[in-house]
Amino acid sequence: MVSRRRLLTGATVVGAGALAAAAGGIAYAGAEPRRIPRTLARERGQVASREQNVVADFTLTHLSVTAAASAAVRLRDGSGGWGEWIELSTCQGGRDGITRAGDRSLVLAHGVTGYEVQTADGSPAVVRELNTIDGPAGQVAAIAKNALPLRGSAPLELSSRYLPRQAWGADESLRLNPDGTQKWPAEYYPVQVLTVHHTGLYAHNDDPDPAATVRAIYYDDTISDDYGDVGYQLLIDEAGTVYEGRWSGDDGVPVYGGTAGPDGRPKAVNGAHVGSFNAGNVGVSLLGRFTSRQPTAAARASLVKVLAGFASLNNLNPTGQVDYVNPVSGRGGRVNSILGHRDWAAIGAAATECPGDAFHPTLTALRQEVAAQLG
Numbered sequence: 001m002v003s004r005r006r007l008l009t010g011a012t013v014v015g016a017g018a019l020a021a022a023a024g025g026i027a028y029a030g031a032e033p034r035r036i037p038r039t040l041a042r043e044r045g046q047v048a049s050r051e052q053n054v055v056a057d058f059t060l061t062h063l064s065v066t067a068a069a070s071a072a073v074r075l076r077d078g079s080g081g082w083g084e085w086i087e088l089s090t091c092q093g094g095r096d097g098i099t100r101a102g103d104r105s106l107v108l109a110h111g112v113t114g115y116e117v118q119t120a121d122g123s124p125a126v127v128r129e130l131n132t133i134d135g136p137a138g139q140v141a142a143i144a145k146n147a148l149p150l151r152g153s154a155p156l157e158l159s160s161r162y163l164p165r166q167a168w169g170a171d172e173s174l175r176l177n178p179d180g181t182q183k184w185p186a187e188y189y190p191v192q193v194l195t196v197h198h199t200g201l202y203a204h205n206d207d208p209d210p211a212a213t214v215r216a217i218y219y220d221d222t223i224s225d226d227y228g229d230v231g232y233q234l235l236i237d238e239a240g241t242v243y244e245g246r247w248s249g250d251d252g253v254p255v256y257g258g259t260a261g262p263d264g265r266p267k268a269v270n271g272a273h274v275g276s277f278n279a280g281n282v283g284v285s286l287l288g289r290f291t292s293r294q295p296t297a298a299a300r301a302s303l304v305k306v307l308a309g310f311a312s313l314n315n316l317n318p319t320g321q322v323d324y325v326n327p328v329s330g331r332g333g334r335v336n337s338i339l340g341h342r343d344w345a346a347i348g349a350a351a352t353e354c355p356g357d358a359f360h361p362t363l364t365a366l367r368q369e370v371a372a373q374l375g
Contacts, residue, residue, distance in 0.1 A: 035137035036169030039219045044127040049119045053127070060112045061132050061209075062216040064224055066104040067117070067125040073107060076114035085118065091200045091285065091341060091354040093221075093231040094275030095184070096328055106201045106220055108213065128224055132169075132215040142166035148242055148306065151256035151266040156309040160240035160302055164254065168211045168243050174222045175229045175247065184228025186248060188258030188267035189280040191314040192324050194307055194338045196363065197232065197273060197285035198295075198355040205288045210237035213287060221272070231272035232285040234306060240298030242306060245283075246271050255282060255310075265314060274344050279328045282310060283341075290356030304366065307338055308373035318370040338367050 042058055065073060065088060072085045088105035109115070117125045147155035148162045165172070175183055199217065207213055214235055221227040230245040233255045237243070248269035249257035256266040273283030284306055286295050295303070311318050316337045324347075325332035333347030340363050341354035355363075 034141065036139065036141045037133055037135040038138045038171055039174075039215055040131040040135045041219060041223070042129045044129060046124040047117055047127045048124050049117060049122045052114060052116045054114050055129060056113055058129055059131050059134055060109040060129055061134075061212055062130040063107045063109040063112070063115060064104060064128040064130060064216075064220050065107065065117055065125050066127075066224065067119045068123055069120040070103075071105070071117055071119045071125055073105075073115055073117050075107070075109060075112045077111055078113055080113075082114075082116075089200045089289065089291070089353060091197045091273070092275070092350050092352045093225075093227070093271075093273040093283075094350075095227060095272040096270075096276050096278050096326065098226075098275075104220065104224055106199075106216060108201065108207060110208070128220070130216050130219060132212040132219070133209065138169065138171055139166065141169060144241070148309065149253045150309060150313055151251075151253045152260075152264075153309075153313055156305060158240070158242060158302060158305060160242070160298060162242045162244075163211065164244045164252070165247065168214050170215070170218055170247075172247070174219065182228065182247075183222075183226075186257060187270040187279070188248075188256075189270060189327050190261045190263075190265060191268045191282055191310065191316070192280040192322055192337075193282070193335060194310055194316065195274055195281055195283045195341055195344070196303070196307075196338065196355050196366070197283055197341045198290045198359060199235075199285055199287050200289050200354055200356070201287075205238070205293065207238065207287060210239070210241070210287055211243075214243050225272075227272040229272075232283040233268065233271050233273075234282075234284045235287055236284065236299050236302050236306070237287045238296045238299050240296070240302035242302055245285075274341060274349055276329065276331055277324070277326055277344050277347070277349055279326050280324070286355065286359075290359035291353065292358055294358055294362070300366075304369045304373055307366075307370045311338070311370060312374055318374065319367045336367070338370060339363070 072087045074085045075083045090105040144161040147157050221231045232245040235243040244254040258267045340360045345351045
């Protein structure tokens with residue numbers, strides 16, 4: 001990767017290596033917070049299936065591919081060689097009542113100089129090239145915390161860290177209209193269920209800069225998919241760091257907002273992580289793809305801690321079931337109070353492999369771990 005380059009904005013910026021350590025509020029132990037780079041994006045538009053594309057004039061960190069049919073991608077690195085074809089997969093989210101045009105996948109692409117997309121039916125794909133570490137400096141990052149704030153309860157102590165939106169570098173202008181209003185105004189509903197996801201993004205295991213990937217997910221969810229913000233309420237990386245997802249208010253407490261329900265319990269901001277079944281459903285996503293490997297012990301430990309905190313706050317039995325009803329559409333059915341994304345297909349959601357063929361069978365044990373935390 002080139003150490004210094006003028007990118008689309010025309011601003012001279014330091015290279016990826018220098019900013020990766022400072023991005024997202026990750027490496028601030030004993031140091032002053034630094035400014036986080038803004039995301040750079042280039043829309044390729046309709047890219048023909050099996051067309052080789054060169055990206056020498058734009059430093060990539062991530063590649064976003066949207067295709068109407070199943071698709072695969074192969075990448076070329078600085079050595080000039082092509083990698084193997086990789087079948088694209090993603091956690092298929094979506095806003096309630098809105099149908100997406102095709103499935104979007106995000107690929108980690110540091111150092112990539114070229115790519116080729118192949119769709120099952122030969123149709124073109126829409127490709128957006130992203131750089132989340134080399135853009136001009138944005139806001140000063142907040143310091144990471146060691147506890148997750150909870151509304152109406154003591155903060156949830158973590159073994160790792162919690163990064164609010166300002167700490168990982170959310171560019172709040174992306175989710176706002178020119179007049180300052182939200183593109184998708186926040187809506188709040190009592191929590192009925194908790195859904196576990198993986199991001200399903202290729203090459204995101206062993207991610208060297210997960211905060212940069214969270215920024216890529218934020219840009220893609222907000223701009224490419226028109227979710228108005230991150231689809232998930234929370235995300236967790238391999239080190240167990242918890243990231244605030246969708247904006248829920250200015251009170252410094254993630255996930256919850258608005259006024260409390262008639263029973264006094266807080267309400268959660270509506271997300272876009274399970275199409276048709278979002279309202280009253282909190283989505284927590286692990287960064288990575290768990291089709292053939294398990295999450296790290298640190299990620300799983302943070303997931304258990306977070307789920308236990310939410311289950312306690314919302315009076316949910318971690319090993320029980322609930323009769324979920326979407327308060328907006330009326331759709332619903334009987335589901336586990338803690339479930340995987342793919343489990344929603346049983347009552348009408350789109351089929352998905354999320355949270356991964358390897359990880360999903362362990363959810364029964366996960367529920368028991370959450371129950372043990374509460375006990």
